[in-house]
Amino acid sequence: MHGMKPTYDIIIIGLGGMGSAAAYHAARRGQRVLGIERHTLAHTLGSSHGRSRIIRQAYFEDPAYVPLLLRAYELWRQIEHDSGTHLLTITGGLMIGPPDSHTVAGALRSAREHGLEYELLDAAAIRRRFPALHPTEGTIALYEHQAGFLCPEASVTAHLQCAAALGAEIHAEEAVLTWEADTAGVTVTTSRGRYVAERLIITPGPWAPRLLADLGLPLVVERQTLHWFAPTGGLEPFLPDRFPIYIWETEDGTQFYGFPHQEGPPGGVKVALFRAGEPCDPDTVDRVVHPAEIAAMRAAIADRIPALNGNHLAAVVCMYTTTPDQHFIVGLHPQHPNVVIASPCSGHGFKFASVMGEILTDLAIDGTTRHPIRLFDPLRFRAQQAG
Structure with missing residues (x-):
């Protein structure tokens, strides 16, 4: 100085x-x-970073977050106005899983407690409305209209x-x-x-x-990977006006999540496993995404979103800082x-x-x-x- x-x-x-x-x-x-x-x-x-982050209101983590989310939406619109930048895209959102899964039951609890608008869809209704998704019988989803994604x-x-x-x-x-x-x-x-x-x-x-x-x-810092796949059969079923954000909890409790296609590099459609990371240090974290990690991502989507199981276009590493x-x-x-x-x-x-x-x-x-x-x-x- x-x-x-x-x-x-x-x-x-x-x-x-x-x-x-x-x-x-x-x-x-x-x-x-x-x-x-x-x-x-x-x-x-x-x-x-990573080009997109989910935003949603029927918050399965805890209903206590919902009032903060309602204010967050208002303030995202404010910074969009002040900056002249488009940041928030509403696509609708699916919380998918067995009826008693944390993802579905927790979202339903928050929606009911705070009077949020939602629909419950069975597996057939999910497939009918979003043909790229292939849930098994017994899987349901809470659909909320106000979910979408932000550009971080x-x-x-x-x-x-x-x-x-x-x-x-x-x-x-x-x-x-x-x-x-x-x-x-x-x-x-x-x-x-x-x-x-x-x-x-x-x-x-x-x-x-x-x-x-x-x-x-x-606090534990965890290494996470984000992936982009090129859908077989083209991008059309994954465009933002017809494909929602989603969080999908499988029968064994694994959660993965994804987005519609976003314009710009790396192209394709983004998916990631939720909370599948290893502890790391932010200054020495391994920033290479390895074949086994790509294979684990493919295993999650292969039967559930088969059109996404195409070419792996890109992957990046980010970090969660987690509390117990x-x-x-x-x-x-x-x-x-x-x-x-x-x-x-x-x-x-x-x-x-x-x-x-x-x-x-x-x-x-x-x-x-x-x-x-x-x-x-x-x-x-x-x-x-x-x-």
């Missing part, structure tokens, strides 16, 4: 899905914001561009080395200098175990009320980025938020350990 250190209201460490949205919301509220990202902006080395890289870019237009200072390719906090404020030391602010938001994605090491949180209960970690740092920590991941977080930006800004400025985030209390694991 040359000359006087600039003073900020809020520093944000990590500018992926959550940090970029926090930068935008904090700047909208008139805060002097500095956002710091260790890699390039909208990079492919963390958890906010474009979403990060839109939030950061709007934040910068509102006065936020954005630093890329700058690694955070340490951070300190006391009642006077926070100091962040990076590979380029030291910065001082009143408050700090830490949204480090798979680098959370390192940057939040002092809390001893039970698979709920997020969002809240004030237990020792430092001017530090907000967020690991809203566990493999199902990106759809919440828009509302998470609002929540993190609320917590940083006001120390509280109107949104229901009790489920995400960072201290809940200590209580479990003590118990």
